[in-house]
Amino acid sequence: MIDEEERRVSRLAFGEGWPVLGTSLLVGTTFGVVARQAGLLPVEIIGMSLLVFAGASQFAMVQLLSESAPVPIVIASVLFINLRHLLMATSLRPRFEGLSRTRRVLAAFFLTDESFAMATRHFRRGGRGLAYYLTFAVALFAVWNVATITGVVVGGSVGDPRRLGVDFAITATFIGIVVLAVRRPAHVVVAITAAAISGALALLGAPTIAVITAGLVAPLIAVFARR
Amino acid sequence: MIWVAILGAAIATLLTRSVPFVVALPIRPPAVASRYLEALPVAIIAALIGPAVVLPEGSLTHGAEPLAAVLVIATVVWRRTLLAGVLVGVVGVAFLRML
Numbered sequence: 244m245i246d247e248e249e250r251r252v253s254r255l256a257f258g259e260g261w262p263v264l265g266t267s268l269l270v271g272t273t274f275g276v277v278a279r280q281a282g283l284l285p286v287e288i289i290g291m292s293l294l295v296f297a298g299a300s301q302f303a304m305v306q307l308l309s310e311s312a313p314v315p316i317v318i319a320s321v322l323f324i325n326l327r328h329l330l331m332a333t334s335l336r337p338r339f340e341g342l343s344r345t346r347r348v349l350a351a352f353f354l355t356d357e358s359f360a361m362a363t364r365h366f367r368r369g370g371r372g373l374a375y376y377l378t379f380a381v382a383l384f385a386v387w388n389v390a391t392i393t394g395v396v397v398g399g400s401v402g403d404p405r406r407l408g409v410d411f412a413i414t415a416t417f418i419g420i421v422v423l424a425v426r427r428p429a430h431v432v433v434a435i436t437a438a439a440i441s442g443a444l445a446l447l448g449a450p451t452i453a454v455i456t457a458g459l460v461a462p463l464i465a466v467f468a469r470r
Numbered sequence: 471m472i473w474v475a476i477l478g479a480a481i482a483t484l485l486t487r488s489v490p491f492v493v494a495l496p497i498r499p500p501a502v503a504s505r506y507l508e509a510l511p512v513a514i515i516a517a518l519i520g521p522a523v524v525l526p527e528g529s530l531t532h533g534a535e536p537l538a539a540v541l542v543i544a545t546v547v548w549r550r551t552l553l554a555g556v557l558v559g560v561v562g563v564a565f566l567r568m569l
Contacts, residue, residue: 269553287472294480299515304479306518314471318478324511325486330504332490339491351488408564411538414522415559418542419552421516426508433509434516442520446530453521458514465509466502 249374256361256378263357263379264386267298270416271387274301275394276401277413281309285395292391296384297355299420300324306413312451320455331359338366338373353380429468437461534566 271292278288283305291301300321307317332354339347350373358380365375401409421434437457444453499507523535541562546555 266552273553273556283472287476290473291476291479294476295483297483299511300479300483303515303518304475306522308472308475314475314478317475318482320514321479322482322486324514325483327507327511328483328486329490330499330507332487333499336490344492347491348484348488351491352484354487408560408562408567410527411535411563412556412560414519414526414535414539415542415556416552417515417519417522418539418559419546419555421512421519422543422546422555423550423552424512424515430509430512433513437513437516438520438523440520441517442524445521445525450521450525454514454517457517457520458510461513461517462506462509465505468505 249372252370252372252374253378256365256375257382260361260379260382263361264382267357267383267386268390270298271390272394272397273412273416274298274305275391275396276398277302277394277409277416278305279395279398280401280409281305281413283308285399288395289388289391292388295321296352296387297321297325298387299417302413302416302420306417307454310450312454316451316455320458323455323458328354331356335359335362335376338362338376342373350377350380353377353384355380355383357383427465427468429465432468433461433464436464532567534563534569537566538563 274292275288278291278301279285291304295301295304303320303324304317307320332351335354339350342350358376361379362376401407425431425434437460439457440460441453441457444450444456519539523539524531526535538559542555542559545558546552549555
């Protein structure tokens with residue numbers, strides 16, 4: 244049942260969300276290009292965007308798979324990157340009490356950093372109902388997948404990736420994600436420590452466990468930091 | 471094997487998103503756990519950068535990748551957009567590798 248109010252709220256979600264959707268279009272296209280350049284098949288790349296639907300995790304998967312990392316390491320890395328969703332979902336839960344269990348899981352599938360931020364802002368200003376969240380979250384899913392397919396097509400037609408520097412796009416993407424994700428001063432120290440530990444472990448000949456070890460140890464700094 | 475990784479990652483991700491919607495957690499997560507979880511994605515993604523910068527394609531860098539990484543950091547701090555950083559990184563590393 245879509246009433247006039249829900250239609251108005253859905254339009255509002257597009258009106259306020261289009262800059263975020265535009266950014267995702269560009270990032271998703273970049274993902275398609277670098278995943279294709281890393282040697283993944285189009286069906287695998289598109290499957291990833293349809294089933295996993297998590298930006299940073301998908302870039303991480305491409306990096307780890309291209310290094311032939313063991314499958315459990317790949318899955319564990321994705322799990323750890325996404326554990327933050329537990330906090331977001333816990334915060335949104337009261338708004339979803341009215342839905343059946345199946346619908347709650349369906350709504351949760353579309354939960355991302357972006358849809359959480361948009362929904363939280365809407366609820367804080369007194370917004371009610373789920374139309375705003377669902378409109379934006381599903382639109383983001385559509386944009387992400389269209390962008391992925393676009394990137395896969397473009398990525399298949401770019402020449403020698405190493406000569407053109409395209410192989411560095413994924414590393415540059417990680418650097419950009421980290422710079423934009425740093426919320427407190429302690430996170431700067433966490434990021435530098437994590438990169439240093441994993442770099443050192445890789446140099447010492449332990450690339451398989453480098454990422455996951457450094458990634459799990461470095462956040463302890465944020466736990467013990469005063470602010 | 472890639473599909474095992476994709477399906478495993480999909481299930482792991484859905485669990486992190488849906489568990490709090492389905493199971494009522496008895497207590498609010500303690501502040502210590504929140505601080506750890508907030509820093510975790512930054513740490514894992516930063517940990518992916520380290521080896522890629524010092525050992526690109528498995529062999530020791532000649533300096534192009536670390537320099538390009540600094541250029542990317544500066545660009546993203548300045549412009550606050552991911553895409554500008556990626557463009558500067560790709561063009562920068564291609565140029566630096568020619569030197």
